[in-house]
Every structure is written in structure tokens, then in C-alpha cells.
Amino acid sequence: MLRLPFLNHRPVPSADPETGGIAPELFAQLANHAGDAILIADIGKPGQAIVYANAAFERLTGYRPDEAIGKNCRYLQGADRLQPEIDHIREAIATGTDCEVRLRNYRKDGTLFWNHVRLTPLGPRGTPTHYAGVLRDVTDLVEAEARVETVTNRDALTGCLNRDGLLAALRPLCANNQILLVKVDIARFHDINSGYGYDLGDAMLREAARRLGTLDEGMVARVGNDQFAIVFTLGKDASPANLLARIADGLGTHYDLPGAALTVRFATGYTVGSPGDDPIMLVRQAGAALAQSNASPLREPCAFAREAERDAFNRIRLTAELQQGLAADEFLYHYQPKIDLQTGEVVGAEALLRWRHGLFGLQSPDRFVRLAEDTGLILDIGARGFRQVADFAVRVNRFRRRPLRFAINVSAIEFTHRDMVAFIRDVVEQTGVDPSWLTLELTERLIATDSPEMLAIFQRVRELGVGLSIDDFGTEYSSLRYLERFPVTEVKIDRSFVADLHHHTAKRIIVGAVIQLGGELGIDIVAEGIQQEDERAMLRAMNCKLGQGYLFSGPLSEDHFAALARDGILPGSGRV
Structure with missing residues (x-):
């Protein structure tokens, strides 16, 4: 007896009593009214020939049932016989089990369609004599899946x-x-x-x-x-x-x-x-x-390299900590006094950024500024810091007869990614700081861009009354043309030229030339990193006006610098 899957595996009767008196012809009519195509193959016949096809098979493939009977189902595959799903079908027939696959098949007119095939063994369990296949056209579904895959992947x-x-x-x-x-x-x-x-x-x-x-x-x-x-x-x-x-x-x-x-x-x-x-x-x-x-x-x-992975992880971690540091207001400034080398008087200070890290304590900028620039966080750090220095300048100079000037380092990104002129104007209005009390320290790398747009920004900053200083002069792209072309008010000679000045003739000639040129152009010259008395003495003899370095003082906290500005005495150490 044949077991037809579309009839929930009810036996096709060989005698009326098994079917309750329903004639086998009625089962055939039911199969012909099914929406899905149905095939039955006799796996004992040569080529496992098809012995039954319903009416929906013709609607699906274009082949009449009588054209399919006697053929092997492979004829629907045309020349497309290398599909891996065919191996699944062979394995199912060999083991007498169910199988469900999706195949590329071809209609009588040669058009491709995607065929979802469900095969069910018919006959004694484990030794089937026939296989029934339910076929369904899923071409629209496959194409929709392909479109989704394209959009997704x-x-x-x-x-x-x-x-x-x-x-x-x-x-x-x-x-x-x-x-x-x-x-x-x-x-x-x-x-x-x-x-x-x-x-x-x-x-x-x-x-x-x-x-x-x-x-x-x-x-x-x-x-x-x-x-x-x-x-x-x-x-x-x-x-x-x-x-x-x-x-x-x-x-x-x-x-x-x-x-x-x-x-x-x-x-x-x-x-x-x-x-x-x-x-x-x-x-x-x-x-x-x-x-x-x-x-x-x-x-x-x-x-x-593992080191690169570790560095990348550290950058991610440090970026998150920088963001947390901003939210917790962990960034502050220490102030290194700037000294008149002729009189020994404190005339100003360089504001040096620090990070009071919750775990590692006070961190210098070389630990985090490069990453802050790469991530854009320097814009927020710099904006908050500039306001902080302006506020401090107002507090320090409130009762001073001769105000102190404060220099602050500014990243190139702050000039290229914000309207610096409008920003400085806002800070001046909000804090009440005198613009002449502030100086922006620029790197030679920024000045070396030498674009008309950047030059215009520098000139507008000077029109506000804020000074411009070239930091670490002599270490990057040094050119005396900068002193002529850009509206700078100050040049800072790098420590590498100041160290052992009395032992190097070439250094003395270069430093002397810069000092003389600055005097003639009305530009203040600041010697950085003075650590020895003989360095101060020689710079003083060369008519260098200003200096800073550990010979006078290291960077001081706000409170300590405020005390120095008020009393002229370094807390706990004596007079500068």
C-alpha cells in the first residue's frame, strides 16, 4: 500500500473497507486539487522512475504528468547536476529517511525556478518502496532573501x-x-x-x-x-x-x-x-x-604585533578615562614663573596643563595630549582650560600695579576646528580679563602651515590684544621668515640651545642673533629651561630679556603661584 504524505499518511486502500468505502479515485482527485506539486517515484524501478504526478506539477514545471511518468526526477535539474543538495537526497534514499532541500530546477521552457522539495519514504519502515515528493516554487522567497542579504551583508x-x-x-x-x-x-x-x-x-x-x-x-x-x-x-x-x-x-x-x-x-x-x-x-x-x-x-x-594590540587597547582605555576626566573636572594648570633676567622680577607665567588622574595622580601633558588631539577631546580640554587661565589671570592681577602675563599652549586643532577669534572674544567678555594679559603659545608646526587663512586668524587675534608666542623656537621648521611674516610678540628659545651655552660657540652665535633680531623687531625673547647660574649669567650678558626654568622655579600650583605673585616669595623656599 502507498502512503501519501498529503493525506497525513493514511493508507491508499486496495479494498473499500480500509477507506470507509471511499474509492481510490477520490484520493487522486484530492491530490490533483492540492496547491503544491506532488510526485511519487518507485525507487525499485530502473532510474527510480516517477509513477505519479498531480495537476499542480504541470502548473509548476510546464510538464504534463504523462511527460514526467517514467523519468528520473533529475531531469528537472537540466545540466545543473553539481548542486550539493543532491547528495543529501541520495543519502536520504539510501537510509530510507525524510529529506528537505532547496534546488535549482528548470521548467519545460528552460526558465530557472527555485524548488523547495520535501521527500517522504512510502512503504514498510526502514525499507521503503516509493518516495513521495512535495514541490513548491520558492523563487520569490529566494530572491527576497538575496535582496535582504545584499542590504545586510x-x-x-x-x-x-x-x-x-x-x-x-x-x-x-x-x-x-x-x-x-x-x-x-x-x-x-x-x-x-x-x-x-x-x-x-x-x-x-x-x-x-x-x-x-x-x-x-x-x-x-x-x-x-x-x-x-x-x-x-x-x-x-x-x-x-x-x-x-x-x-x-x-x-x-x-x-x-x-x-x-x-x-x-x-x-x-x-x-x-x-x-x-x-x-x-x-x-x-x-x-x-x-x-x-x-x-x-x-x-x-x-x-x-601583540604590542600594537596592547597599545590600541591602552588608547581605547585612555580615551574613556579622558572623557571621564573631563566630566569630573580633573584637568588643571600649574604655572611656571617667567622672570625678567635683568631685574629678577616675576613678570608672568606659562600655564602648563596637568591631569589629576584618579588612580595615577598628577599626569604631565606628554602622557595624554597627543591622544586628546587624535580624538578631538583637546577641543573641550582646551576651551575649559583657556577660561580657567583667564579667570586665574583676573584673580592674580586684581590688585597688582603691574599685571602679570599668562601664556597658554594652544593645539593646532583648536585653530583649525573652532573659530578662535570668536571664542577668545567670548572668554574676554565672560571673565573680564584684559586681553593683553594673555599670550597664545604656538608650535612651529602650526606656523609652518603658512596659509593665508591662518595668517588672517593670527592677525585678528592680535587685534583683540592677545599676544602670540612661537614655542620651542629652533626645534622644528625654524625660519626667520616667521618673525617677519607672522604678528608674533614673543619667541621662546628652546632648552636645547640654552643648555651648556657657555661651552658651545655655535649655540652662542645662534642665540645671540635671535636676541638681537628680536630686539630690533620689538619681539620679546624668552630663554626656556634655564637650570644653571652660568646659563642665566651668559643670557643676561647677551641682553636676553626674559627666562624661565628650574633655576628660578618649577611649575607651581595655583595657590603657590598666587602667593608668589602676592608676596614675591615661593612658599617654603624663599624669594625668587
């Missing part, structure tokens, strides 16, 4: 995998394989977008993705704005160095794009993963190596 611009798609593909790949995961990004891509427009930048990304897609056996994903990941399975003889060379050759350096021909460089970071490694960890490791490559002068390919 594909980058809309390049067609590559996106980050989620990369991680999904890596999970099964990493389980049993050694892989090479490479990250590349386009050097100075921001300049391409800014200089040529986003359309050309997009064209650049599409072309880079196309070139990466030509690499054999490489899986490509766009995982950032201008960042791609390439994954290779490492066989026994595979060499990471050879694969990296193939990536570099594939990308090339010359790009002919609509409206521009560009020569570009790529930074490259990579890691090698062992079977069982976490995909997210490997992506993070390749990212750390890429950051190291971007930091190198020629953007050489860099392998992941």
Missing part, C-alpha cells in the same frame, strides 16, 4: 561584502583553516574627496574594489570609508609575503578616473589566523597593524 557602493558580511563569511572559514587577513586603506583619501569631490572618491573606491576582486581565491570586503579587507585561505605552501605582493600589484598606484588621473599609495596591515581563532579578534588585529602602517613614513606593510 553587501556594500552598496562597491558590491563587496561589508563588515557584517565579512564576519559572517569568516566564522565558518576560521573554524578549520589558517587564513591571511589583510586590511588596506587609501592614503590621504580625504584629500581626494576634498580636492576632486565625492563622485570621484566613489569612483576611486569602486575601481580599487574591482581590482581587488580580480585576485584569485581572495574574499574582499569594504570595512570602512576607504578601507578594504582581503582574506585568503593559507594552504600548505602559501606564503603571506607572496599574497601581499599580489595585492599590491593588483591595486597598483595609477588610477585613470573620470575627470582625473591619480597616483595613490595604500597602507597595509595584516595578521595570520590559526584554526579556531575568533574572526572579530583577527579583524581587530589587522586594524591595529594597519594603524601602524599608516604611521610609518612610506606606509610599509606591517604585520600584527
